[in-house]
Amino acid sequence: xxERKYLLTFILITTLFALWGFANDITNPMxxxxxxxxxxxxxxASMVQFAFYGGYATMALPAAFFIRRxxxxxxxxxxxxxYAVGAFLFIPAAELQSFTFFCFSLYILTFGLAFLETTAxxxxxxxxxxxxxxxxxxxxxxxxPMGSLMGMAVASFIVLxxxxxxxxxxxxxxIFSSLTEAEKADIRLHDLAVIRDPYVAIGLVVLAxxxxxxxxxxxxxxxxxTEDTSVRTSLRNLWHNHLYREGxxxxxxxxxxxxxxxxxxxxxxxxxxxxxxTAQRYxxxxxxxxxxxxxxxxxxxxxxxxxxxxxxxxxGAALCTAGTIVIVGKAGxxxxxxxxxxxxxxxxxxxxIALENVDxxxxxxxxxxxxxxxxxxxxxxxxQGLIIDQGFVFGHPAVNASFVLPLFCFLIIGLYGYRTRYxx
Numbered sequence: 001x002x003e004r005k006y007l008l009t010f011i012l013i014t015t016l017f018a019l020w021g022f023a024n025d026i027t028n029p030m031x032x033x034x035x036x037x038x039x040x041x042x043x044x045a046s047m048v049q050f051a052f053y054g055g056y057a058t059m060a061l062p063a064a065f066f067i068r069r070x071x072x073x074x075x076x077x078x079x080x081x082x083y084a085v086g087a088f089l090f091i092p093a094a095e096l097q098s099f100t101f102f103c104f105s106l107y108i109l110t111f112g113l114a115f116l117e118t119t120a121x122x123x124x125x126x127x128x129x130x131x132x133x134x135x136x137x138x139x140x141x142x143x144x145p146m147g148s149l150m151g152m153a154v155a156s157f158i159v160l161x162x163x164x165x166x167x168x169x170x171x172x173x174x175i176f177s178s179l180t181e182a183e184k185a186d187i188r189l190h191d192l193a194v195i196r197d198p199y200v201a202i203g204l205v206v207l208a209x210x211x212x213x214x215x216x217x218x219x220x221x222x223x224x225x226t227e228d229t230s231v232r233t234s235l236r237n238l239w240h241n242h243l244y245r246e247g248x249x250x251x252x253x254x255x256x257x258x259x260x261x262x263x264x265x266x267x268x269x270x271x272x273x274x275x276x277x278t279a280q281r282y283x284x285x286x287x288x289x290x291x292x293x294x295x296x297x298x299x300x301x302x303x304x305x306x307x308x309x310x311x312x313x314x315x316g317a318a319l320c321t322a323g324t325i326v327i328v329g330k331a332g333x334x335x336x337x338x339x340x341x342x343x344x345x346x347x348x349x350x351x352x353i354a355l356e357n358v359d360x361x362x363x364x365x366x367x368x369x370x371x372x373x374x375x376x377x378x379x380x381x382x383x384q385g386l387i388i389d390q391g392f393v394f395g396h397p398a399v400n401a402s403f404v405l406p407l408f409c410f411l412i413i414g415l416y417g418y419r420t421r422y423x424x
Contacts, residue, residue: 002136006127009218013127014140015209016076016120019083019202020113021147022154025262025287026198027052027106029155029280031381032266036176036276037165037191038099042267043385049259051103053378055110056117056371063118064368065231072123073218079115080210086112087203094196097188105199112206114371121351122367134306134352138298141348145291152287154198156280162194166276234362243420244366247354248373250416254346256376257317257409260384261339262286264399267388268336271399272329282333286340293344310349311417317342318410324403332400339406346413353420380405 002010027048035045067075086109093101124140125133160166164187165176176187238244262283269279300309320342323335351370358366387393387402394401 002139003128006219008216010124010127010136010140012213012216013076013120013123014143016079016116017140017144018147018150019206019209020116021144022151022202023083023109023113024052024151025148025283026151026155026159026202028259028263029152029160029266029276029283030195031263032270032276032279033160033163033166033191033195034099034102036174037163037188037195039177040099041385042388043382046263046381046385047103048106049263049381050378051107052110053255053259053374053376055107056114057375057378058107059111059114060118060368060371060374063115063371064365066115067119067364071218072119073213075115075119077210077214079112079119080206080213082112082115083109084112084203084206084210086110087199087206090196090199094192097192102195109199114374117371117374118364118368121348121370122355122363125352125355125363134349134356135298135301137348137352138294138301138345142291142294142298145287145294145344149284149287149291152280152284156277156284159194159198160277160280163191163276165191168275231365234365237359237362238366238369241357243356244354244358246416246419247350248369250350250413251347251354251370251373252376253409253412254343254350254376255374256380257406257413258343258347259377259381260403260406260409261321261336261343263381264384264388264402265333265336268324268399269333271397272333282337286337289337290340290344293341297345297349305421306345306349307353307417307421309345309417310353311414311421313342313345314410314414314417317346318407318414321403321407321410325400325407328397328400336403350413350416376409380409 031042031045031048034040034048035042038045063075063079066078086105086107089105089108090102093105120140121137124137128136165174167175169175176184179187265283265286266276266279269282270276297309297313317339320335320339324332324339326332327335354370355363355366384402384405387405388399390398392398
């Protein structure tokens with residue numbers, strides 16, 4: 001999959017997948033943390049995800065134009081710089097105790113992630129033959145859940161257990177809501193500092209990676225040397241490529257499903273009387289399954305058509321989601337965790353299939369729209385939060401019923417796999 005001359009570059013670029021995986025999955029449980037410490041509704045707390053994934057939507061196209069004008073390496077360096085700035089903005093956000101400022105910090109941080117994803121994914125595809133490009137991207141993407149697991153572990157074992165606002169009485173009820181405003185202010189100051197510290201730490205790590213990449217010479221793969229093509233021509237070519245056009249739509253629904261599944265595991269468990277720190281461990285199990293399945297599915301691609309695998313995994317995810325909706329109790333939570341096994345191959349496989357027939361000169365702009373598709377993660381979680389806030393839907397727990405949204409998303413992804421496999 002990887003030629004020796006590209007090996008060092010592949011390793012360095014692959015570290016970026018872990019970096020944005022960390023940011024994604026330390027942020028997901030922060031929705032529940034902010035909901036408690038800032039006393040927000042589920043829908044308002046999910047604005048964390050709106051800010052986080054809205055940054056992708058805002059900056060993906062500017063990132064593509066920057067890369068077309070300059071190079072992949074400069075795009076990576078600018079992305080890492082923005083990532084670090086957003087992380088360090090958590091310092092004044094915690095001092096001001098402003099939820100809006102926290103959301104703004106995440107918004108800037110994801111400007112950097114948009115640059116990194118717009119750059120790293122097509123760069124990995126270009127590091128070798130076209131025949132092994134999708135497998136190569138799946139391999140690189142396998143390191144994304146490693147970063148995600150680190151983010152989840154930090155949230156589960158460092159952040160959430162230290163939150164004073166999540167302490168409960170023997171009956172399992174939150175103590176925070178019954179305290180005086182003065183007592184709440186002291187707890188809020190402590191808890192926001194706990195939330196701040198991991199972001200500051202990852203900001204320092206990002207700066208170190210930035211220096212290493214700045215000092216490393218990157219090979220020319222053809223990706224940085226595309227002939228000048230007008231944006232209008234590239235847009236026309238992309239629009240008339242049905243494999244690509246439908247891939248962008250499928251990616252919107254995939255990211256929406258992924259973020260909803262991982263964000264609201266904590267709320268689902270909370271409805272069963274499980275505290276946040278313990279609930280986050282279910283997220284870690286889910287991500288461990290996701291990581292194992294990423295390597296498993298990459299191996300299976302040697303023997304099974306990627307489009308068929310995508311369709312089969314989407315059906316598996318839909319069945320687990322149906323169990324999550326229908327079953328009230330630990331079995332439903334287990335179904336929710338099991339969805340992650342089937343989500344593993346979806347993002348890189350949709351990405352690889354969508355760009356399969358895209359001309360090299362259009363690839364950067366094509367990658368930008370696939371990154372913009374991450375906006376699905378900004379749009380649907382607030383809608384799911386609104387459903388959860390209802391308490392019950394037709395006598396069924398609203399948190400269970402809310403997973404009808406991810407179910408719909410997986411059906412769309414399965415349809416994309418079917419159409420690319422059987423309707424060529």
